[in-house]
Amino acid sequence: FVQSPSEMIANVSNCRTHCERFQSGPMTLHFFSSGRTAIAALATVLTGCITAASPVSAPATSLSPAQIQRIGQRIWQNECAGTVAGLTSWNEGEEFASLGIGHFIWYPKNYEGPFEESFPPLVRYLQQRGAAVPGWLLQTPDCPWTSRRAFVADAQSPRQKELRALLAATVREQTEFIIARLNAAVPKLIAAGGRNVAQSHAALAQSPEGMFAMIDYINFKGDGVNPKERYNGQGWGLAQVLGGMISPTTTGFAESAKRVLANRVKNSPPERKESRWLAGWSSRCDGYKRGL
Numbered sequence: 001f002v003q004s005p006s007e008m009i010a011n012v013s014n015c016r017t018h019c020e021r022f023q024s025g026p027m028t029l030h031f032f033s034s035g036r037t038a039i040a041a042l043a044t045v046l047t048g049c050i051t052a053a054s055p056v057s058a059p060a061t062s063l064s065p066a067q068i069q070r071i072g073q074r075i076w077q078n079e080c081a082g083t084v085a086g087l088t089s090w091n092e093g094e095e096f097a098s099l100g101i102g103h104f105i106w107y108p109k110n111y112e113g114p115f116e117e118s119f120p121p122l123v124r125y126l127q128q129r130g131a132a133v134p135g136w137l138l139q140t141p142d143c144p145w146t147s148r149r150a151f152v153a154d155a156q157s158p159r160q161k162e163l164r165a166l167l168a169a170t171v172r173e174q175t176e177f178i179i180a181r182l183n184a185a186v187p188k189l190i191a192a193g194g195r196n197v198a199q200s201h202a203a204l205a206q207s208p209e210g211m212f213a214m215i216d217y218i219n220f221k222g223d224g225v226n227p228k229e230r231y232n233g234q235g236w237g238l239a240q241v242l243g244g245m246i247s248p249t250t251t252g253f254a255e256s257a258k259r260v261l262a263n264r265v266k267n268s269p270p271e272r273k274e275s276r277w278l279a280g281w282s283s284r285c286d287g288y289k290r291g292l
C-alpha cells in the first residue's frame with residue numbers, strides 16, 4: 001500500500017517528521033511572512049510539490065544536492081557518531097528504539113510515550129520513494145522488540161542487519177524527510193510563537209548554516225508545538241528556541257537552544273535523569289556556530 005504525498009502528510013500531521021514527494025535539484029526552505037502565504041505554502045506541502053521554483057514572499061536559501069548530503073552526514077554524526085551500528089539504537093533509560101540517521105522513534109506495541117513517533121511514517125516514505133524496504137518491516141507497525149535488553153540481544157539478527165542496510169542506503173531520503181518536517185512546520189511555528197519566531201526563522205533561512213541548525217534541531221527535539229511535549233508546561237522544541245533568540249545568527253540560535261535544553265533538564269522528572277545528557281546536547285548546539 002503506497003500513499004500519495006498528501007495522504008501521508010495528512011495522516012502524520014502531528015508527527016515529529018513529515019513526508020512529501022521531492023524532486024531532484026536544489027531544495028528551498030521557505031519563510032512565510034503572512035498568514036495568507038503560510039496557508040498557500042502549506043497547500044503546496046500537501047500536494048508534495050515544494051521546489052526551488054515555488055513562489056514565496058521572501059527569499060530563502062536553496063540547498064544544493066551536495067549541501068543536502070552534507071546536512072545528512074552531520075545529522076548522522078550527531079545522532080549515531082556517523083556509524084552504521086548506530087543506525088539501530090535503543091538508549092539507556094528510554095522505552096523505544098531510535099533508528100536511522102535522525103534516530104527516528106519507534107514505540108513497542110501498547111506503549112504511548114510523550115514523544116511523537118516518527119519511524120513508521122519514515123518507512124512509508126521510503127517505500128514510496130522506491131527503497132528496498134524489507135517485507136517484514138511493511139507488515140510490522142509496532143517495534144517488535146519490547147525492551148532495550150531484547151533489542152540489544154538481537155543486534156546481529158537478520159532483521160536488525162536488514163534495518164541497518166536499508167538505513168545506510170537511504171541517507172539522502174532520510175535527510176529530505178527531515179527537511180520536509182521543517183517546511184511543513186513553519187506555519188505552526190509562526191502561529192505558536194508570533195513575530196519573534198517569524199523574524200528569527202527568516203534570518204536563519206538566509207544561509208545553509210542557519211537552515212542546518214533548524215533542520216537538525218527540529219529532528220533532535222521536535223517543533224515545540226505538540227502540547228504533550230512539555231515539562232511543567234514548558235516546551236523545548238524549535239518554536240521555543242526561535243522565540244528565545246537574542247541575536248538573529250546561528251550563534252544566537254545555539255545559545256538559545258542551550259538555554260531551552262537546560263530549562264528542560266531542570267523541569268524533567270527526576271527518574272529520567274536527563275542531566276546526564278545535557279553536556280552532549282550543549283556540545284551539539286555549539287556545532288551550529290560553525291560552517292556547514
